[in-house]
Amino acid sequence: MHNIFISGITGRVGRLLVLEILDNDFFHLIGGSCNLNNEFLGKDIGDLINQKKIDIQISNGTPPEKEIDIIIDFSSPESSLSVLEDARSRKIPILIGTTGFNESQLQHIDKISTEVPVLLAPNTSSGIAVLKTIITNSRALFLEDSIIEIEETHHEEKKDSPSGTALDLKETISSHFPNSDITVESFREGTNPGEHTVRVKLANESIELTHKAEDRSIFASGALIGARWLLSKPKGLYRMHDIYSS
Numbered sequence: 174m175h176n177i178f179i180s181g182i183t184g185r186v187g188r189l190l191v192l193e194i195l196d197n198d199f200f201h202l203i204g205g206s207c208n209l210n211n212e213f214l215g216k217d218i219g220d221l222i223n224q225k226k227i228d229i230q231i232s233n234g235t236p237p238e239k240e241i242d243i244i245i246d247f248s249s250p251e252s253s254l255s256v257l258e259d260a261r262s263r264k265i266p267i268l269i270g271t272t273g274f275n276e277s278q279l280q281h282i283d284k285i286s287t288e289v290p291v292l293l294a295p296n297t298s299s300g301i302a303v304l305k306t307i308i309t310n311s312r313a314l315f316l317e318d319s320i321i322e323i324e325e326t327h328h329e330e331k332k333d334s335p336s337g338t339a340l341d342l343k344e345t346i347s348s349h350f351p352n353s354d355i356t357v358e359s360f361r362e363g364t365n366p367g368e369h370t371v372r373v374k375l376a377n378e379s380i381e382l383t384h385k386a387e388d389r390s391i392f393a394s395g396a397l398i399g400a401r402w403l404l405s406k407p408k409g410l411y412r413m414h415d416i417y418s419s
Contacts, residue, residue, distance in 0.1 A: 174198070175404060178241045179205040180256040181248030182231060183213050183221060186270060189393035190245060191222050199401060204239050206232050208252060235259045243267070243400050250274050257285055266290040266403045270297050270396055272337025286410035292403045294413045295337030297395035300384045301369070302413045305345050307382060308371065309414075312349050319353045320374040321346055326360040327367055334359040338369055341412075346371070366392075 177194060181187045182205025194202045205221075207214055214233060219226040235241065235256060244260055244267040246253050253271040260267040269282065272295045282293060323346075325339040335343075335357045343355050367386040372379055386392070395413070402416045 174201040175242040176201050176203040176240055177400065178203055178235055178239065178244045180235070180244055180246040180252065181207070181271070182218070183207045183211055184247050185389055186247045186392045186396070188222055189390055190247075190396060191218060193390075193393050193397060195227075197397065200397065202227075202229065203241060204229055204232060204236060206234055206248075206252075206256070208249075209233050235263075241265050243404055245396050245400055246271055247396075250278055254278060254281065257282065257291070260291075261285050261289050264289055266292075266400075266406070268292040268294060268297075268396060268400050268403055270294050270392070273333035274337075283410055287408060289408050290403050290406045290411070291409070292399050292411045292413070294396070294399055295341045296367070296392070297399055297413060298367075298384070298386060298391045299395055299398070299413075299417065300386075300391070301338060301342075302417045304369070304371070304382055304384050305342065305414045306417060308342075308346060309349055315350065315353075315373055319350060321350065321353050321355045322370075322372040322374065323355065323357045324360075324370040324372065325357070325368065326362065326365050328364045329361050331361060334361065336367070336369075338367065342369060342371060 177200040179187050179190050194200050213221050213231050215230055217226040218229045244265055246256050247270040250273050253269055323339050323342055325336050327336055339357050346355055366389045370381055370383040372381045
């Protein structure tokens with residue numbers, strides 16, 4: 174089994190990852206971290222998921238005594254960069270599911286990926302990876318100067334707007350349709366785990382591709398798929414669609 178560490182373990186996806194890993198025969202949960210102000214700091218991971226204790230306490234950062242094979246990070250941009258430095262110094266592959274990075278932070282991630290395998294995944298669902306593959310394979314179908322709209326909806330508590338997934342979709346579309354006019358519109362409402370629509374405007378008609386996350390468990394499952402894939406990769410910067418196109 175491979176030792177896995179969860180950065181941002183107390184978050185929505187972090188908790189789901191705990192449940193999936195504890196029922197997984199490929200990964201062994203070796204620890205998890207949260208920020209210094211979190212109520213679960215120092216507590217047993219079992220308390221986090223309302224189950225029996227598993228004798229692993231939640232830490233702040235990655236403990237140096239832990240033998241870690243891979244890190245999954247769903248925290249905050251600042252925390253993520255700190256964990257990334259640990260991953261670099263210890264040569265540990267890391268999957269980053271955190272969103273909200275600025276351009277300077279993204280450049281720093283790119284730089285560190287020259288020393289350690291990094292999977293940057295603003296959305297870890299397989300469906301979004303498929304959506305991006307459809308887009309990248311559709312260049313010949315639309316005009317070079319197409320009007321393309323991206324619409325995204327998330328729960329009220331989501332901090333970054335537009336979402337990391339929407340920005341990633343925009344980057345993907347821009348690289349394949351460089352002359353297109355691309356806009357992004359964001360909505361925050363209810364408990365929506367995530368919905369993204371790419372709309373191509375034609376003369377008096379439009380074509381829409383929509384991905385709806387019906388349950389947050391898809392992000393945990395997708396992250397484990399990505400982590401397993403990353404274990405066999407050399408240093409470099411990867412994206413989720415690389416998994417499904419290789």
